[in-house]
Ligand SMILES: [Fe+2]
């Protein structure tokens with residue numbers, strides 16, 4: 001069972017860490033390594049303190065506390081959602097059996113792998129975002145960046161807790177390695193491609209938190225269904241924090257689109273670039289890039305590994321319990337995207353093998369809600385321009401379309417056609433240089449950079465001009 005979190009402990013937690021001295025000592029010996037990693041790979045902008053949310057409980061009400069804290073003193077803790085003692089496995093061959101409180105031997109390697117892959121993404125994004133503080137468009141945005149960073153650090157703690165508590169020496173070694181791999185490193189890169197890409201500017205940051213953190217939401221959603229109850233409860237709580245990260249992305253892009261639209265209307269032009277804004281065409285290219293690399297994170301259209309994970313009960317579907325089928329899927333078929341005789345089409349496969357596609361489609365329809373919202377802003381400004389999600393086969397490096405080049409409209413291209421046109425669809429060096437030239441930091445309370453509109457609301461009921469960050 002969970003208990004009240006104990007903040008007198010070195011490691012705040014609601015898992016009764018003090019009753020398990022061995023585990024407590026193991027985690028306390030990992031802690032200095034984590035702090036070293038944070039100091040050397042975390043945010044580079046020096047600050048005195050930041051107005052941050054700290055998780056202090058897991059209940060429905062009042063799970064978070066807000067206050068100014070020096071970032072290095074942030075209380076990274078271990079929090080699992082409340083345990084439901086009656087919980088049963090919702091899918092796969094063990095459907096209806098009690099959820100597991102220990103790792104079954106036969107699934108140990110697979111579960112460990114799933115936890116390591118999830119865990120690897122958490123510190124990766126902190127590394128990708130480490131230099132953004134230098135160019136924040138406002139103190140409000142700076143604070144949000146740091147909030148995302150400390151919570152990704154806490155998500156790393158969440159995964160490391162599971163590795164230490166349930167996977168013995170191998171788990172402890174994997175926990176070390178999570179600090180040894182680094183985003184973009186030649187020798188020891190992060191596991192997944194999108195987490196080795198740079199996040200060099202704030203438009204990329206907002207796109208990342210919209211599209212790539214949203215991939216995280218869907219991955220956590222499938223792990224929340226896991227028969228392994230501690231993993232399920234960890235992910236359930238992480239999802240709560242993740243919602244803020246996506247809010248940062250959604251409203252960040254809202255504000256860029258709003259400002260661009262305003263510049264276009266006021267100056268009766270299609271190009272906000274010379275006016276100090278991000279041109280709509282560049283917003284579209286960034287969207288194309290971040291969306292397509294995030295689609296790759298869902299893996300191949302078909303996967304026997306994922307079929308096995310499902311059957312074993314390790315990883316479920318998005319909102320598994322709301323699905324109206326037998327939750328075993330052994331006799332079902334599913335249509336997945338595929339190259340059919342060289343053309344973009346679909347092919348029927350066993351439903352279990354198509355689960356990556358199922359999850360990717362849930363994600364795609366969620367992404368569409370953002371595009372609809374940004375188009376409403378354009379519409380409200382009286383502009384006919386619209387943003388759109390590119391075709392699922394566009395710019396893919398993983399899965400059925402990795403071997404072909406496809407336009408955003410879904411047209412197959414020769415390598416020559418792709419090379420000649422890709423600068424119209426993906427950010428070019430000129431685009432990136434322009435975006436970077438706009439990234440002049442604004443550090444005065446209540447002020448905002450010229451390329452982005454101010455937010456409608458502050459954080460935790462505070463106004464936009466609140467002193468969210470005290471710089472060093
Ligand atoms: Fe995370």
Ligand SMILES: [Fe+2]
Pocket residue numbers: 152213216242245
């Ligand atoms: Fe996140």
